[in-house]
Amino acid sequence: MKLETRKEQIIKISTILFKEKGFSAVTMRDIAKAMGIKAAxxxxxxxxxxxxxxxxxxxxxxxxxxxxxxxxxxxxxxVDKLNSIVELHVNITSNNSFGMASLNNDWMHLEEKLEYYxxxxxxxxxDFRQIIERGIANHELQDSNAEVMLFSMLSTLRSLYIWIPxxxxxxxxKLSSDxxxxxxxxxxx
Amino acid sequence: MKLETRKEQIIKISTILFKEKGFSAVTMRDIAKAMGIKAAxxxxxxxxxxxxxxxxxxxxxxxxxxxxxxxxxxxxxxVDKLNSIVELHVNITSNNSFGMASLNNDWMHLEEKLEYYxxxxxxxxxDFRQIIERGIANHELQDSNAEVMLFSMLSTLRSLYIWIPxxxxxxxxKLSSDxxxxxxxxxxx
DNA sequence: GTCTATAAATCGATAGAC
DNA sequence: GTCTATCGATTTATAGAC
Numbered sequence: 001m002k003l004e005t006r007k008e009q010i011i012k013i014s015t016i017l018f019k020e021k022g023f024s025a026v027t028m029r030d031i032a033k034a035m036g037i038k039a040a041x042x043x044x045x046x047x048x049x050x051x052x053x054x055x056x057x058x059x060x061x062x063x064x065x066x067x068x069x070x071x072x073x074x075x076x077x078x079v080d081k082l083n084s085i086v087e088l089h090v091n092i093t094s095n096n097s098f099g100m101a102s103l104n105n106d107w108m109h110l111e112e113k114l115e116y117y118x119x120x121x122x123x124x125x126x127d128f129r130q131i132i133e134r135g136i137a138n139h140e141l142q143d144s145n146a147e148v149m150l151f152s153m154l155s156t157l158r159s160l161y162i163w164i165p166x167x168x169x170x171x172x173x174k175l176s177s178d179x180x181x182x183x184x185x186x187x188x189x
Numbered sequence: 190m191k192l193e194t195r196k197e198q199i200i201k202i203s204t205i206l207f208k209e210k211g212f213s214a215v216t217m218r219d220i221a222k223a224m225g226i227k228a229a230x231x232x233x234x235x236x237x238x239x240x241x242x243x244x245x246x247x248x249x250x251x252x253x254x255x256x257x258x259x260x261x262x263x264x265x266x267x268v269d270k271l272n273s274i275v276e277l278h279v280n281i282t283s284n285n286s287f288g289m290a291s292l293n294n295d296w297m298h299l300e301e302k303l304e305y306y307x308x309x310x311x312x313x314x315x316d317f318r319q320i321i322e323r324g325i326a327n328h329e330l331q332d333s334n335a336e337v338m339l340f341s342m343l344s345t346l347r348s349l350y351i352w353i354p355x356x357x358x359x360x361x362x363k364l365s366s367d368x369x370x371x372x373x374x375x376x377x378x
Numbered sequence: 379g380t381c382t383a384t385a386a387a388t389c390g391a392t393a394g395a396c
Numbered sequence: 397g398t399c400t401a402t403c404g405a406t407t408t409a410t411a412g413a414c
Contacts, residue, residue: 109210149371182338188268226397
């Protein structure tokens with residue numbers, strides 16, 4: 001059992017509040033109240049509200065970057081790489097579904113780290129796109145609009161945070177395989 | 190060419206600002222500045238910031254409700270109904286991609302209209318779910334997890350607002366058919 | 379590490395002149 | 397229909413006692 005620092009506790013509680021109302025609508029007093037202390041006391045552990053948001057978003061973005069870097073250099077088929085990407089999203093979102101809300105909806109409120117975040121996101125999308133394009137080139141995937149395929153998969157995977165917390169009986173590996181089947185093979189008979 | 194009332198102009202500009210930074214981070218002074226007037230002058234046309242948000246979200250939610258009501262009572266196949274739902278989302282989002290951001294991300298800041306919005310959303314999802322379940326029952330669709338199918342389609346369709354404005358050469362009917370193919374038939378060969 | 383107190387800025391909204 | 401002026405509440409953040 002890891003001992004949580006006070007800073008980690010603040011970030012954890014803020015993550016929950018940010019998902020409920022969004023970063024801009026949550027006040028330092030809201031965070032303090034949820035911690036059971038006064039707002040001024042927060043500043044002994046974090047330097048600003050902005051720092052809390054940065055911690056949440058950048059940590060997640062870097063997890064995705066690490067994940068796709070591993071997938072990219074594996075020697076598996078394109079389809080298996082796509083399956084691994086689905087697994088990556090399901091796993092990260094299962095462990096931090098609250099934080100995924102900030103990553104998706106509050107990234108524009110980043111300040112110093114905004115540029116860095118945008119680079120990570122762009123690189124991730126480019127790696128994902130390349131896996132799809134190679135799948136088309138080597139005839140594993142249908143020869144249709146790669147951009148629509150990318151958009152469709154990424155939209156579903158990025159929305160997992162809305163859905164996962166409502167599935168009390170969540171089994172990540174079953175969800176990954178169900179989702180892979182639907183995303184890759186469609187739903188029609 | 191329709192003449193826009195001042196109120197409609199305010200709502201239109203607010204919609205753009207809300208998409209950029211979210212409802213909570215946009216001030217009445219921001220809206221006024223974009224209109225070229227002072228904040229106090231806004232109150233001659235709207236009664237509160239809240240009223241602007243309600244107008245944006247409820248109008249869109251009702252469009253979706255009307256759309257699926259028509260689709261539901263058509264005598265077409267389940268697959269054709271799903272195609273119509275894709276078209277519905279592409280059309281509404283093409284006409285108001287900015288407003289779709291508020292619908293997706295700022296609905297929780299509704300006050301008096303929150304309950305009404307939640308009912309419209311729940312009913313919509315229930316209609317959508319029923320179309321999928323009937324498709325499975327009559328063997329048009331694969332006999333797998335209906336909830337995952339619903340989630341996957343809905344996530345992609347709800348995210349269209351992020352993507353559509355970046356496709357300068359957008360052809361709604363081509364997008365609808367590309368998207369239907371990917372969502373229904375998958376991407377694998 | 380938490381508190382009280384408060385600074386300095388900004389918020390939504392109103393009053394009243396033009 | 398827009399303005400200036402301003403109210404009262406609320407915001408992030410700091411100072412300094414304990």
